[in-house]
Amino acid sequence: MAANNNCEYINDKSIPEDLLCPICTDPLEEPLSANQCGHTFCRQCITDTFQTMSQCPTCRHTLTLEDFKPVTLRPFLNQLNQILVKCKSCPETNIQRGNFKDHAIKCMKTIVSCPAADIKCSWTGQHEKMQDHVSICPLVQIQPMITELNATVKQQSEQIHFLYTVLEKISTNYKETCKEYYKAKGAAYCDICKKRFIFNEHEHRLHYCPETDFCSTCVKKYFS
Template sequence: MATARDTTVCDYDYMNDAQIDDELKCSICSEPFQNPVTIKCEHTFCQHCIGKWLEIHTRCPTCREKVINHKDDRKTPSWSPVTTHVVINQLNRLHIRCKHCQQINIERGNLLDHQSKCTKMLVPCPSAHNLCPWTGPRDKQADHIAICSFHELEPILSSLQVQLNNSIERQQQLLLELQKQSSLISFLYAFINKGNVMNTKCQTQTSSKSHECALASRKDTNKKRFPCVLCRKQVSKDNVSLHTCPSNNDSNYICRNCYDQHCHLKDNKDDENEDDDEEDDDAD
C-alpha cells in the first residue's frame, strides 16, 4: 500500500516521531495525516491513502463499514476534508528535520517557506526553460550560472523570442489584410465579369429577342433564386443588388448584403439621384 509520503519527495523526517499522538496518525500509513479527510463512518485518513484503499476495497479499513456501494461510486470522492482548526494546527506545529540541510525543529506548516530558502534544496538552473539540464543545491547555483552557456545565451534567446512573437503577430495582421484584399478583388472581378457592367437595374430592352435579362424577363423571377458571386448564397430577386445581363444562361449577381459590405451606399445614392435628375430633365 502506498502511503501519503509516497505522493511527494520525502524531504523531511519527524522529530520525536514516537511521541506524536496516535490520534494525529493515519491508520493506513501510520504517519501523521497529510491532507486529512473523513469518510461517512467518521474515521479519518490521509486523502491519498484512503483514495488508494478505495480503489480496491469497498469498506472502511478501521471499522469495516461499507463505504462504496457501486463501482461507479469510486469515481466520486467518498470523503470530506477535515477543516477543524484544532486538528490542522496540531499537524502544522509538528517538528520536522530537513533532510537536505539537516536543520531541526522546523514546524511542518512552515516547510514550504523553509524550502524556498534552504541552501541545500535541489533547484534547477534559471535557464531551465532554455533546456539547461543542470539541477543542484541552491548554494551551488551561482557557481553553475557563472559557467552556464545556456545562461550566457539568455539575452540573445530572449531577443529572438521577442522577434518571433512580433513576426507571428505581423503574420496574423497580413493574413487579415490578405483576406480583405481577396474579398475586394472578388468584388472587382464581379464588376468586370466578362466585360459586362453590373447594374442596379436592368438597362436592356426585355422585348429584344437577341438579348434578354434573366432578372427582368422571366415572369416567375419572384420565385426564382439567384446565386451571389461573392457569398455563394441563393437569394430572391428583391435581394439582388447588382447583376449582369448578357443572356439568360450567362448572368451573375451580387446580393444586397455583399453590396452593403463592399460599396459606399452614399455614392450609390448619389448615382441614383443623378439618374433621377436626368429623367426629370428629359421630362422637361
C-alpha cells in the same frame, strides 16, 4: 504519506495516533474525512486507494471518493503543522512541519534545478551553487528571448486561427452560389502551388470566393 522527501520526523513514535493516516501510517497530509464514517486519510492515500476499491479502508463502509471532504477543523490542522521535523539537506532541526516549505526555499543545501529547466537544462545541484551555474549557463542567457519568441508565436497562431475562421465563414456563405460552378467545371488550379486538381479528389480543399482555391496538399502543409 510524506509530502516532502527533504525532511523527516524527529520522533514519529511520539506522534498521537489520531494524527496518523491508517493507510501509510505517517502523519496526515492534506487530510480528507468521510462524513458517513468519520475516518480520515491523506488525500493522496485515499485517492490511490479508490482507484481499485469503493469502501472505507478502515470500516468497509461503501463510499465514493466524492464523499471525502477536506478537514477544516483548525485545532486539528494546527497539531499537524506543529509536528517537528528535521531537514535532510542541512543540520537544521526542530522545524515545525507547517514551516518547512519556507525553510526549504531558503536552505542552501537543498537540491534544486536550473531556472532554465523548462527549456531542457539538465543541471541540478545545491541551492548555494545555483548562482555559479546561472552565471555560465547558456540556456539561462537565452531564456528571455525564447519566452518572447514563444509569446510571439502564440499571438501569431491566434491571428492565423482568427483569419482561418473568417475565411471559413465566407466560404460557407458562398457555398450555394458555387455549386453550379463546381458541377460545371469540376476542376481548378491551386492558388498556392498552381497545380490543377479535381474537386472530388481533394475533399479537404479550401474554396473562397471569388475563384480562390487551395488544394488539400497545401491545406495540410499550411493549415494543419
